[in-house]
Amino acid sequence: MVARLVGSSVARVEDPRILTGRGHYLDDVRLPGMLHAAFVRSPFPHAAVLGIDVTEALQVPGVRAVITIDDLDRVAGPLVPAGPPDLLVAPFPALARDRVRLVGDPVAVVLADSRAEAEDGVEAVEVDYDPLPGVGDMDDVLAGGTELVFPELGDNVLHRSTHRYGDTDAAFATAHRVVSARLDQHRHANVPMECRGIVAAFDPAAGTLEVQAAHQSPHALRMHLADVLGIPAHAVRVRCGDIGGSFGQKFGLSHEEVAIAGASVLVGRPVKWIEDRSENLMVGGQAREERVDVEAAVDPEGRILGLRVRMVMDQGAYPKVGYPATGYLSIVRALLPAAYRIDDIDFESVIVASNKATYVPYRGPWEIETWARERLLDLVARELGIDPVDVRERNLLTSADFPRASATGVELLGFDPRRTFDDTVDLLDLDAFRARQAAARAEGRLVGIGLANVVEPAPVTPSLIRAMGIMAAPRTVQEARARLELDGSVTVFTSQMPHGQSHETTLAQLTADQLGVGIDRVRVVHGDTRDTPFNLVGTGGSRAATLASGAVVGVARRVRDRVLEVASQLMEIDPADLDLVDGSVVARGAPGVSTPLAEIGRLAWVRPGLANADGRPGIEETATFDSAEGTWSVATHACEVEIDPETGLVRVDRYVVVGDCGAVINPAVVDGQVRGGVVQGIGAVLLERSAYDREAQFLSSTFMDHLLPTALDVPRIEVHHVHHEPTDEINFRGVGEGGAIGAPAALTSAIEDALAHLGVRVTEQFLPPVRILELIDAATGA
Amino acid sequence: MKPAPFAYVAPDSVEGVVGALVEAGDDAKVLAGGQSLLPLMALRLGRPSVLVDVGRVDGLDRVEVVGDDLVVGATVTHARLGRDPEVARVAPLLAEVAPFVAHAAVRNRGTLGGSLAHNDPAAEWPAVALLLDVVVTVQGPTGAREIAAADLFESYLTTTIEPDEVLTAVRVPGLGPRGGAAFDEVSRRAGDFALVGAGARVTLDDDGAVASAAVSFLGVGSTAVLDATVGADLAGRPPDEAAIDEVARAAAARLDPHDDLHATAAYRRRLAATLARRTLTTAVARASAEVAS
Amino acid sequence: MSATEPRTELDVAVEVNGEPRRARVEARRSLAELLRDDLELTGTHLGCEHGVCGSCTVLLDGVPVRSCLMLAVQAEGRSVVTVEGLADGDRLHPVQQGCLERHSFQCGFCTPGILLTAAALLDAQPEPDEAAVREAISGNICRCTGYESIVDGILRAAEIAREAADGHAGEGA
CATH class of the missing domain: 3.10.20.30 (Beta-grasp domain)
Structure with missing residues (x-):
């Protein structure tokens, strides 16, 4: 069949409602009798809670109830994080029992007739705190003696492990030189434009809990809530409508979700909590606070012979239920060599606790593997006086190396990193840039160029899962269900939970092409645990393009086969001689002989025995799809910057991405994902920081403190595609994360390039203007 | 993020506003554009018990030319200052500064008068008011009085306007012959509160030497700062690059800026020197153009 | 009152x-x-x-x-x-139509503010260039798109509005 929709920028199915103000986001939910919740939150990073007095709060006009852990204990158990045996984790209550562990830690919930009145009530709750020393610095934790965040765990160092690949000692013994660096990445956050939230409606008569939420994984939320609240799963339903972005944040199970659902159970009324922006910046979830100490053994040409790496992450106070902290390090470890020939690696992993917000996955949670590696390559280049582009070229794998098992055991196939790299270098016209750079320097101007190579598992492959050491069964398999309706239209049920990714469009494109119908004859249903196939991840991990697409194509084909079987009975023509074209089943070679899909749909449902031998009515099928090796989405990022030597302001003048994400379902959607990710990565370097002081007092709880890029802060992002030979028929690969992974590396590379002649070496990712000038001063002795 | 409860009244006269302020006592606040006050209240960092809205008072939205001066009513918005031809003619620096204030949607509501009365040390208008020797008119229970900018800004978010007084007008003197002024600022992003901003004003004598000069700064402490020493240091000298650079550095060295999340004191002092130099250079060029014409 | x-x-x-x-x-x-x-x-x-x-x-x-x-x-x-x-019955406003054609948005949360800001821009300045569009929407944060598609949608909207003013149908390709 000729593909009609896949491959073209079909207009988004979501847009007619989104562009007219008729989307349905969580804060738009209104239920009869609904109360509004606001949280009493700790102002201290760390404190004992000696007492909570709600008497005065209950007198505040509009306040209906104040719920503390003593109340919640009657209906909810603790949140129980999981993890491997070598990770220290402890269960914790949804509201503080005797201790608060971060600024914003929830202590009580006030329920009122309006949110404003609930906030009035919050101000009237008296909490008696006895402050404890706050832990806000990983070096303090590693030095020992910090106040324990969870005394029952006995340590603030929660995990240590070492993995060795190859023979690193031998590699270092032959080294021409050893280049070492401490590379620091700062804590920042996902910051979706819509904050988190939940509306929980417990019906005391029916014993049912109906939850609406802004959440990436409705099935996971349902599973966790049923578990913590002890409500039978058959009585718990979770629905998600339009979601205003997430980038990994609306995931797993949070304190607030348990507290609000529990509050609804306690009062027997619907309860709504919409996180406000300060709460979101404070406790919505943060990421990326990681350090890599690296030593590289190199030969005289800048080839990496071996690496010794120690990675430390500050996971904050509470672990995320649904994502063990070791997962952040193990994927960095497994992916570190990526597209480069690095065979000997020692990798030490350390996780520390602090009095900071919960770590959540943020768009490409392993991003530091790219940033640290690309930073290292630049530092090697500077040390040896070789152009950074040449150092990359010398270390990159070539097509002759494929397929290949990386040192860490990851099967690499289905791409050629030299293609995106070479195309990028050509686009940059490097010689001309170096000439411009020399001329600019002569005028006292600072311009630079930077590159980075990204290999994104999109989705994770079986060998990557093995390399990460996840012992549980891979959770990659996806199911889709599809139903031919009475009128020949089609409903597709996906386990994806889109929040900006346009799956209502892309999955409909795939279905429509398989069934020979227009996109308006297909509806993609998501977000209701009562209807959609089970999946613990929902949307995340750049999984939809391959896994959801594979499942949808598979199920659409089954529907198609069933349609042709039914048509064959009706038309008395062999199915092999039938085709689906423009909404009808037609006889091949005899276009006049046809039966409309609407007729097949109607008869399949209403005529007993037609569709199924066992008498089941209708055509409704399911299919699954699992990941295979080779689903890599690769890209080379490059950017040009100019830095104002007087102010330290960095302007990104050009940004280029050359990527290979396999076949493209909807180019506009793909390019939008890439561009959005790149801009988040630019923001990470220049603007965004979740700031704490050394005692973990939180400093950036408004949008005046936590800055995001605006339309004036970023250039056009040039996106180019190359296509490697497909490894599988389903050759669509994810692109959700690569943009955000490549940009910090390419941008810091360019910044260093602009300043390298002054002696500046960039070993930190956050480079606000004040820091740029400090680096220049330090290098030049000014 | 909702404000604490308060009562609201929108009198239709200045007298009504003053009356409401007197009646409400120290807890009342005047509401003009609300673009600074309302976010503070949403964060519950400010919690007045009564808001007295001046938005319904007739005549406060006027821009008038009185002699060489521009008189701007209390409810005239930043956006209006940025586009009104009379403003551009009589007080061009105001038109030049207006686009630096936040973003268009905020400029459509926020007012010059409100910004002066709010006195945020990172806001543009207090520094500009000091630079241009602006005089504000305030009305209280005993009548109207004038306050020169030099006497207006007391400390962080505090002015010498009494709680029962309302700012009704801002008089901006003309620069006079052979005068030039300029403004510039550095912010993390366009539209953010500046890390540091500076304004400069220069008047030249017939020979092209400096007759008078001043610079003012924002973002360098608890309130905007006027530096008149620059004028004394430059007086009688030709305003060449070296002289400007010298006085700009000296002015920056006299500042006592603060560290915060976005910048260090040292960085602020350095930006102040750069911005003083840039704005003095532009102001001199503009004054020279006046001499030439 | x-x-x-x-x-x-x-x-x-x-x-x-x-x-x-x-x-x-x-x-x-x-x-x-x-x-x-x-x-x-x-x-x-x-x-x-x-x-x-x-x-x-x-x-x-x-x-x-x-x-x-x-x-x-x-x-x-x-x-x-x-x-x-914004829309006139079933007929989308040019900024809605332009943004539809250019896949301007993803999650849709910032969308209302940007559409209205863009509508006001085109009202005041029917033929903005890219710099004017970026300046106009610089007070609107979008976390999904990187802005390029939004800028393109607004520039397309200006074309649609001009086509409509010229008496052509504004439906676009």
């Missing part, structure tokens, strides 16, 4: 999307809350409630304002246009 005594609850009358609307509100209620909660026009989104993100932008007497930074009672007697009021 004509009361001379301060009140904590007031009646407010506002024209919204061309229709007279009334509500009794707390003095502290923002214009955004009036629109969303009292008038059930939930297309206006609250992204920060302190005036920075721009999601709540509406048109007040034709110019963009932050509806989170304005009290409902301050809108007394004024005219407000929200995202629900």
Whole structure:
């Protein structure tokens, strides 16, 4: 069949409602009798809670109830994080029992007739705190003696492990030189434009809990809530409508979700909590606070012979239920060599606790593997006086190396990193840039160029899962269900939970092409645990393009086969001689002989025995799809910057991405994902920081403190595609994360390039203007 | 993020506003554009018990030319200052500064008068008011009085306007012959509160030497700062690059800026020197153009 | 609203999307809350409630304002246009059509504020260049798109509006 929709920028199915103000986001939910919740939150990073007095709060006009852990204990158990045996984790209550562990830690919930009145009530709750020393610095934790965040765990160092690949000692013994660096990445956050939230409606008569939420994984939320609240799963339903972005944040199970659902159970009324922006910046979830100490053994040409790496992450106070902290390090470890020939690696992993917000996955949670590696390559280049582009070229794998098992055991196939790299270098016209750079320097101007190579598992492959050491069964398999309706239209049920990714469009494109119908004859249903196939991840991990697409194509084909079987009975023509074209089943070679899909749909449902031998009515099928090796989405990022030597302001003048994400379902959607990710990565370097002081007092709880890029802060992002030979028929690969992974590396590379002649070496990712000038001063002795 | 409860009244006269302020006592606040006050209240960092809205008072939205001066009513918005031809003619620096204030949607509501009365040390208008020797008119229970900018800004978010007084007008003197002024600022992003901003004003004598000069700064402490020493240091000298650079550095060295999340004191002092130099250079060029014409 | 005594609850009358609307509100209620909660026009989104993100932008007497930074009672007697009021029946406003054609948005949360800001821009400046568009929307934060598709959508909207003004159909390709 000729593909009609896949491959073209079909207009988004979501847009007619989104562009007219008729989307349905969580804060738009209104239920009869609904109360509004606001949280009493700790102002201290760390404190004992000696007492909570709600008497005065209950007198505040509009306040209906104040719920503390003593109340919640009657209906909810603790949140129980999981993890491997070598990770220290402890269960914790949804509201503080005797201790608060971060600024914003929830202590009580006030329920009122309006949110404003609930906030009035919050101000009237008296909490008696006895402050404890706050832990806000990983070096303090590693030095020992910090106040324990969870005394029952006995340590603030929660995990240590070492993995060795190859023979690193031998590699270092032959080294021409050893280049070492401490590379620091700062804590920042996902910051979706819509904050988190939940509306929980417990019906005391029916014993049912109906939850609406802004959440990436409705099935996971349902599973966790049923578990913590002890409500039978058959009585718990979770629905998600339009979601205003997430980038990994609306995931797993949070304190607030348990507290609000529990509050609804306690009062027997619907309860709504919409996180406000300060709460979101404070406790919505943060990421990326990681350090890599690296030593590289190199030969005289800048080839990496071996690496010794120690990675430390500050996971904050509470672990995320649904994502063990070791997962952040193990994927960095497994992916570190990526597209480069690095065979000997020692990798030490350390996780520390602090009095900071919960770590959540943020768009490409392993991003530091790219940033640290690309930073290292630049530092090697500077040390040896070789152009950074040449150092990359010398270390990159070539097509002759494929397929290949990386040192860490990851099967690499289905791409050629030299293609995106070479195309990028050509686009940059490097010689001309170096000439411009020399001329600019002569005028006292600072311009630079930077590159980075990204290999994104999109989705994770079986060998990557093995390399990460996840012992549980891979959770990659996806199911889709599809139903031919009475009128020949089609409903597709996906386990994806889109929040900006346009799956209502892309999955409909795939279905429509398989069934020979227009996109308006297909509806993609998501977000209701009562209807959609089970999946613990929902949307995340750049999984939809391959896994959801594979499942949808598979199920659409089954529907198609069933349609042709039914048509064959009706038309008395062999199915092999039938085709689906423009909404009808037609006889091949005899276009006049046809039966409309609407007729097949109607008869399949209403005529007993037609569709199924066992008498089941209708055509409704399911299919699954699992990941295979080779689903890599690769890209080379490059950017040009100019830095104002007087102010330290960095302007990104050009940004280029050359990527290979396999076949493209909807180019506009793909390019939008890439561009959005790149801009988040630019923001990470220049603007965004979740700031704490050394005692973990939180400093950036408004949008005046936590800055995001605006339309004036970023250039056009040039996106180019190359296509490697497909490894599988389903050759669509994810692109959700690569943009955000490549940009910090390419941008810091360019910044260093602009300043390298002054002696500046960039070993930190956050480079606000004040820091740029400090680096220049330090290098030049000014 | 909702404000604490308060009562609201929108009198239709200045007298009504003053009356409401007197009646409400120290807890009342005047509401003009609300673009600074309302976010503070949403964060519950400010919690007045009564808001007295001046938005319904007739005549406060006027821009008038009185002699060489521009008189701007209390409810005239930043956006209006940025586009009104009379403003551009009589007080061009105001038109030049207006686009630096936040973003268009905020400029459509926020007012010059409100910004002066709010006195945020990172806001543009207090520094500009000091630079241009602006005089504000305030009305209280005993009548109207004038306050020169030099006497207006007391400390962080505090002015010498009494709680029962309302700012009704801002008089901006003309620069006079052979005068030039300029403004510039550095912010993390366009539209953010500046890390540091500076304004400069220069008047030249017939020979092209400096007759008078001043610079003012924002973002360098608890309130905007006027530096008149620059004028004394430059007086009688030709305003060449070296002289400007010298006085700009000296002015920056006299500042006592603060560290915060976005910048260090040292960085602020350095930006102040750069911005003083840039704005003095532009102001001199503009004054020279006046001499030439 | 004509009361001379301060009140904590007031009646407010506002024209919204061309229709007279009334509500009794707390003095502290923002214009955004009036629109969303009292008038059930939930297309206006609250992204920060302190005036920075721009999601709540509406048109007040034709110019963009932050509806989170304005009290409902301050809108007394004024005219407000929200995202629900942009289209003319089934016919999309040029900024809606342009953004549809250019895949401008992803999650849709910042969308209402950007559409209204863009509509005001095109009203004041029918042929903006890219720099003018970026400046105009620089007070509106989008976290999904990197802005390029939005800029392209608004530039396309200007074309659509010109085509319509020239008497051509504005449906576009």
